[in-house]
Amino acid sequence: MRVSTRGQYGLRAMLELALHYAEGPMTLRRVAARQAISESYLEQLLGTLRRAGLVVSVRGVQGGYRLARPPEEIRVGEIIRAVEGPIAPTECVVEGGEPECWRAPHCVSRLLWEKLRDSMLAVLDSTTLADLCAEAEVMTAGARAGVFPHGGRTTSEG
Template sequence: MRVSTKGRYGLRAMVDLAEHEKGKAIPIREISERQNISEQYLEQLFATLRKAGLVKSVRGAHGGYMLNHEPEDISVGDILTTLEGPIAPVDCVIDKEEFCNYIDKCVIHELWEELADSIKNVVDNMTLAELKDKAIKEHSDRSDVQ
């Protein structure tokens, strides 16, 4: 399983939003500058995240995006599946009948299911708050060194 730029950049943008919002909307431009991701690409990602109810948009001079839930209530799995779709190492784990004619004879299928369950367990049990805290610590550690 490979996470595409949608998942990687979207997760980085959501951590940035969680870290910096402090009760006010954050313009895409600011996230774009901090994360070195194009504004146009971020707009596409945030449109998808907004439709899924993970963020909300605020219009106007002080507009931008805000989290729609507390960071503790948003899992990495919520973000990744919103942007990437189902998390699975192979398609037959998602839909056995559609993707595999060999499923009833396949000795490897159980391995793929266990791998998918393990990945799902990790991403569903890590919250945006945990990543936000790691980011804050990382930024603090860097400023202590300088």
């Protein structure tokens, strides 16, 4: 029950673009380097994300990628769906899925998978890139103040 590297890399790349949203387009090369992802593989993913309408690309010399919308308006769920397909623990509970198996009407497990799916969606579709940026902000603020990221304190006096 793992999210693939496509999902993980996709999120990291989008997050990287979100953190530099104010600046112009960011090159594939730079994103790949900062996130330690193979360039050729990331190129695939960014292509997918572009076709899904989540990023826009600028070709040519000063080109690169940027988010198609501000970070507040991009949900993690969208990213995952773009690179991994529908979010569902089983085939039989894909959102808007018609192809119920013959046992669906009396299938108790299916109810469980639905609940699981919904709890996953609750997290993924309620979190935006801006939310994650804010958390990154807190982390780096803590690090700047000499507090290790998993420590409780966010700021320090003086």
